[in-house]
Amino acid sequence: MDDGGLWPPDSPWVRQAVLRTPRDRYAPAAVRVWDGHAAVYTTVDRDRDPSAWADAVYPDPYDATVIDVVDGFAASSISCVSVVADMLDSLVVEPGHRVLELGTGSGWNAALLAARAGDGLVTSVEVEPGLAGAARDRLDGRAEVVLGDGAVGWPDGAPYDRLVSTYAVDEVPWAWVEQVRPGGRIVVPWGRLGHVALTVAEDGRSATGWMQGLAAFMPARGTDQGQTFSQVQAAAPDFVESATEWDSTPLHLDGNTLFAVRVLLPEVRVTTEQRDGSGGIVARLHDGRASWAVMNGARTRQGGSRRLADEVREAWRRWQDAGAPSVYEFGLTRTPHGQHLWGPDGRM
Numbered sequence: 001m002d003d004g005g006l007w008p009p010d011s012p013w014v015r016q017a018v019l020r021t022p023r024d025r026y027a028p029a030a031v032r033v034w035d036g037h038a039a040v041y042t043t044v045d046r047d048r049d050p051s052a053w054a055d056a057v058y059p060d061p062y063d064a065t066v067i068d069v070v071d072g073f074a075a076s077s078i079s080c081v082s083v084v085a086d087m088l089d090s091l092v093v094e095p096g097h098r099v100l101e102l103g104t105g106s107g108w109n110a111a112l113l114a115a116r117a118g119d120g121l122v123t124s125v126e127v128e129p130g131l132a133g134a135a136r137d138r139l140d141g142r143a144e145v146v147l148g149d150g151a152v153g154w155p156d157g158a159p160y161d162r163l164v165s166t167y168a169v170d171e172v173p174w175a176w177v178e179q180v181r182p183g184g185r186i187v188v189p190w191g192r193l194g195h196v197a198l199t200v201a202e203d204g205r206s207a208t209g210w211m212q213g214l215a216a217f218m219p220a221r222g223t224d225q226g227q228t229f230s231q232v233q234a235a236a237p238d239f240v241e242s243a244t245e246w247d248s249t250p251l252h253l254d255g256n257t258l259f260a261v262r263v264l265l266p267e268v269r270v271t272t273e274q275r276d277g278s279g280g281i282v283a284r285l286h287d288g289r290a291s292w293a294v295m296n297g298a299r300t301r302q303g304g305s306r307r308l309a310d311e312v313r314e315a316w317r318r319w320q321d322a323g324a325p326s327v328y329e330f331g332l333t334r335t336p337h338g339q340h341l342w343g344p345d346g347r348m
Contacts, residue, residue, distance in 0.1 A: 001061050006082050008089035017115040018085070023065070023078055026108035026138050027057045032066040032074070039230060041069045067106055068131065073225050074218055076105045076131060079166065083195075083215040084109060090197045090212040091164050091187045093117055100157065100179065101125070101143075102150035103166035107135030110143040113164070119143075123157050125150045127221055151220065153179045160184065168192040168217035170266070172334045177207045189217035190341075193262045196332045208333040214255040226288025229271070232304070233292045239303035246313045248272070248283040248295040259327040260319035261312055263341065268308055285312060 001007055007015045032041040033056050046053040057065050061082040068076035093099060093116045101110050104126035113122045122143035126132035129147060136145040146154060150165065151173050158179035165176075168189035177200055180186055186198040186207055194214050198207035219225065227235070250257040252272035261270060272283045275297075283295040291304030293312075300309045319325075322343070329344040 001081060001085070004061065004082075006061055006085065008085055011085075011089040011092075013116055014085045014088050014112075017088075017112045018081060021108065021111045021115060023081075023108055024054070024057050026106040026111065026135075027053075027065060027078060028067055028106070028134065031056045032069050034066070039228075040072070041066060041074070068128070070221070072228065075221055076103075076128070077218065078106045078108050080215070083213075084112065086213045086215075087164065087187050087195055088112060088116075090195065091162050092185055093162055097121065097161035098157070098159075099123070099162045099164070100154055100160040101164050101166065102153065102176075104132060104135045104145050105166060106131070107138045107143070107145070109164075109166055110135070110139060110145070114139075114142040117162075123154055123160075125154050151175070155179055163187075165189060166217075167220050169220065171339050172198070172207070172332070174334065174336055177334055178204070180207075187212070189215070190332060191262050191266065192217050192219060193259055194327055198332065198334065206333060206335045208331065210331040211259075211327045211329075214259060214327055227286075229269070229284050229286045229292060232286045232288065232290065236290055236292060236304035239301045240307075241299060241301050243298060243300070246295075246316065247281075249281045250316070251283045251295075251312075252281040256324065256326045257316060257319070259330070260325075261315050263330070263343075264315040264318060265311055268312065270312070285309060 029046045030043050033044050035042050044052045044056050062080050064077040064080045066074045066077045097117045099113050099117050099122045101124040104124040110122050110124040119142045124143050124145050125148045127149055132145050132147045153175045159181040161184050163176055163180050163186045165188040170191055172188055180200045182200050182202045182204050184200045189195045194211050197212050198209040200207045251270055267287050270285055272281055275282055280297050285308040286292040291306035291308050293302040293309040295309055302309050325344045331342055333340045
């Protein structure tokens with residue numbers, strides 16, 4: 001974090017809180033690590049392999065530590081420290097603020113919030129009883145952990161000065177806006193690819209704000225995540241092959257491109273990797289249901305009822321025609337009647 005200049009300069013307290021609140025004190029004895037070859041999560045046990053466990057708990061700043069897996073999908077994690085720092089900076093927590101956190105997980109983020117706001121001023125909601133109990137023990141009274149559905153917030157403690165969600169939603173629940181005071185701030189991951197900071201209007205009838213950054217987030221527990229790429233490809237083995245007319249490198253290197261694809265094709269999932277030695281990028285696309293595509297060097301393979309590579313290329317073209325706006329040029333407004341994602345000058 002120091003070497004990369006990743007600490008938020010306007011919130012020096014974040015670095016201090018992270019250094020004083022080690023991740024390992026909030027990590028379970030067994031964590032999960034993705035095996036790219038077997039395409040599954042494997043368990044790393046602290047007592048059996050303390051070195052591997054430490055590597056998983058303290059990965060690089062852009063990697064999370066998975067602590068729970070459900071049906072083959074990561075369901076809870078200790079978020080990557082770069083994103084935690086960015087979201088805490090966006091939340092603008094001050095000493096004395098009353099904070100509602102949705103998605104306790106390990107309890108580490110709640111501890112960081114308490115380090116800033118003050119002990120006893122953070123309420124954290126967790127839906128999974130085992131995670132809630134373990135986090136409550138680790139926090140030891142610094143923050144209150146309650147068992148409940150984050151989608152409804154925690155009205156018993158409202159109004160709050162700040163609200164933060166540690167999981168992604170496609171639509172910000174209106175209950176969250178109702179439970180934050182006018183002028184208060186809400187930071188929430190939107191669409192699993194970025195986070196937005198909303199300010200509640202003085203009349204309490206809306207909340208609006210700008211996208212703050214990029215990162216991949218897990219959805220709420222219980223969300224139907226569809227099928228994996230391998231499952232979709234196996235179910236639709238027939239494919240067409242063609243020459244690649246578009247370099248997929250931006251999908252790997254440019255988060256703004258990925259965000260634009262997410263806005264224009266919300267159901268399409270994109271994963272990329274760099275081919276060993278060649279420097280080329282392999283992009284895998286699927287819709288979680290019935291269609292897939294692989295863009296690999298000069299060739300594209302597509303299967304299923306849709307031609308996802310063609311759709312992604314068209315989304316990229318539309319984004320370019322709109323002036324290639326960055327994620328920071330998008331914002332979101334929530335009212336009692338619904339939610340509106342807006343871009344620069346209404347483009348896209």
